[in-house]
Amino acid sequence: MNESMDDAVLYAKKYLEDLLSFFGLNTDVHASNDEEVIQLAVPSTYLNAFLIGQRGDTVRSLQFLVMSALKNKGYRYSRVNVDVADYKKQRADRLREKAEAWVKKVRDSSEPMDLQPMNAADRRVVHQLAAEYGLSSESAGEGRDRHIVLKVASGAEPATTTEDPVASTEEAL
DSSP, X not given: OBOOHHXXXXXXXXXXXXXXXXXXXXXXXXXXXXXXXEEEEEOXXXXXXXXXXXXXXXXXXXXXXXXXXXXXXXXXXXXXXXXXXXXXXXXXXXXXHHHHHHHHHHHHHOOOEEOOOOOHHHHHHHHHHHHHTTEEEEEESSGGGOEEEEEEOTTXXXXXXXXXXXXXXXXXX
């Protein structure tokens, strides 16, 4: 097993560049790593729509191919994030804006909210945002129907008493 992150990043970068060359796109892929995830960024080109695909399906497929190639070559680091023309970053930003409205609605009403089905990357963004706002979130459903349920976290309600528990214990003694 190859333990080197640098070797894994170089292999993933070269593999994706070779894969893109089959589509007639000879471009330099920017490669980096965040902890244990290899980040591959394809710059904006005339093939953006083709490489991204409908709702990001093609870019996720490219990501899967690169991950599979790393695993097959015995690299320890095989988690990969492929982004084309900052599509995923922009999508996550738009989703955060929508999710903030959902979070505020749940906080104001204290009622659980079932969101529409979304892919794992989108669910991760919503889970992180819910945690930042102190809400509870959980994934429900299977396959393409997997979605998030937002709820007010249990125990999140403020205490109604202002009594100091230490002072009341001392008075009882």
